[in-house]
Amino acid sequence: MLSSTEPQNQSITTFLILGFPNTRKVEIALFFVFLIMYFLTMTGNIIIIITVHTDNHLQTPMYFFLGNLSLLDMGYTSSTVPKLLSILLMNIHTISLVGCISQSYFFFFLGSAECFLLAVMAYDRYVAICYPLRYPVIMNRRMCVIFVIVCWLSGCLSPLVAALMLINLSFCGPNIINHFFCDIPPLLKLACIDTSLIQQIIFLLSAVVILSTFLCTIISYIYIGITILKIQSSHGRHKAFSTCASHLTIVSLYYGTVIFMYVSPTTRSSFDLNKVIAVIYSVVTPMLNPMIYTLRNQDMKRALKRIILRMQISKKELEVSKEFHL
Template structure:
C-alpha cells in the first residue's frame, strides 16, 4: 500500500507539472475530481446518470406543480423555485466534471473561470435564502395558521423569491470582484473539478489575506445567519407540533418539515465545512470530495425528498399522467 502511494505521488506531480507547462497565461487547467491520469468511463457514467436523474426529477416537480392547480400554494411555489435553481446549479458544475472524467484535464479561460465562480456562488447563496424562505413559510403555516393566508399572499411570495435571487446575485459578485484582482503568475493548475474559491486562492501569487478575510466574513454572514434563522424557525415549529393533540396531525406536520430539514442539514453542514474556516484548514483533495455533496448529492436528493416522500406530489403526478395518457 505504501509503495503504491510512493509511486502514484511522483506520477501525479509530473502530470501536474506537465499540465502547467502547457497552460496559456490566460487559461486555467481544471485537474478534476480524481488525481489520476487517463479517462475514467465508470465515473463518467455514474455522474452522468446522477445528473440526468436530478435534472429530470426537478423538471418533473416543476411540471407537476405547474399543471395541478391543487399545488398552487406558497410552499410549492417556493419548491418550484428551488427545483429551477438546482437545475442551473448542477449545470454550472457537472458538465466540466464529466469532461474531466473523459480527459486527463480540461482548460478554462480566466473569464470562463470567473463566470463559473460567479454563478456557483450566486446559486449557492440563493439556495441558502430560498431554504430560509421555505422555513419561514412552514413557520407561518404551523405556528400562525389563522394568519397564514393573509400574511403569505401572492405578493409576499413574489417579494421573498425575488429578494432571494437578487441578494444571491449580489453575494456572487463580491468573491469574483476580489479574486479577479489577484495575480496568477505561477502554476494555473486548479486542483479541483471547478473554479472554486480555495484552490484559486492557493494559486495566486498576490497577498491573498485581505481577500481571504473578506470572503470568510461574507461566508460567515450568509451561511451562519441563514442557518441560524432557519433553525430558529424550526425550533418554534417543533414546539407547535408537539402541542398538537392528534397523533396523525403531528405525524403529518413532522413529515412535511422533516424533508426540508434534512436538506438544510446536509447542505449547510458541507458548506460551512468548506467556507467558514481559515485557509490553514484547507486540504485540496478533501475539499473536492466534500464539494461533491453540495454540488451533486444535495440537488439529487431534493426531487427524492420532496416528491417520493410527499403524498400530495405523488397524487398530483398520477393525475397529470392520467390526463396525458387517457385516450
C-alpha cells in the same frame, strides 16, 4: 500529465482544472457515475417544476418555493458538472480566466440564492404551523413573489465582491487548479500576491450569508417544534411534522456540508477531502432533493398520479380519434 503552459513571469490567462486524476478506466467509470447523477438531477427537477406548474392542487406558497428550489438546483449543478464531464471523457482540462471566474460566480450566486430560499421555505412552514389561520393573508401571492425575487437578487449580489477581487488579481503560476471546478480557495493559491486578507474577507462574506440564513432556518424550526409539541393528538403532531420533514432533510444535507466547507474556522490542507465534500453539496444534494420531495410528500405523489392519468386519457382519446377518422 498536466503541466503549467504559461510563462512564470507574466499573468496567467488559462487554467487547468485537475478534476479527479486517475487511470483512464476509473475516469470513464466516474464519467458515467456523474452523468447518471446529472441526468437524474435535471429529470427530477424538471418533473417537479412541470408538476407544480400544471397541477391546480399545488398552487400554494410551499410548492411555489419548491419550484424555484428545483430551478436553482438545475442551475447550481449545471455550473460545474458539464465541465467535469468534459474533463473525464475528453480530457479537456483547460478553462480561461474569464470562464473560471464566471463559473465561480454562478456557482456561488446560485448556492447563495439557495441558502436564502431554504430560509424562506422554513419561514413559510413556521407561519403555516404556528399561525395557520393567518397563513393565507401573510403568505399571499404578492409576498411569495417578493420573497423569491429577494432570494435571487441576494444570491446575485452576494458573490460580487469575491468576483471583483478575483478579476483584479494576477496569477503567475503554476496554473493547475486542484479541484473539479473553479472554487475560490484553490484559485487564490495561484495568485502572485499574498491573498490572506482576501481570504478573510471572502470567509466573512460566506459566513454572513450561510450562518445568517441557517440561523433563520433554525429559529423557525425551534418555534415549529414548540408548536408541534403543544398539539394534543398524535395524528396532528405527525401531520404537522410531515409537512416539514422533506425541507428539514434537505437543510441538514445542504448546510451540513456547506458550513464545514466554507465556514470552518480551520483550513484543511487536503484538497482531496474538499473535492469529496464539494461533490456532496454540489452534485449529490441537488439530485436527492426531487427524490426527497416526491417520495416523502403525499401531495406530490397524488399530483404525479393525476398527471400520468391525464396523459393516459389523452393518449386513449387520441387513439380513438385516429380510429374514428380511419
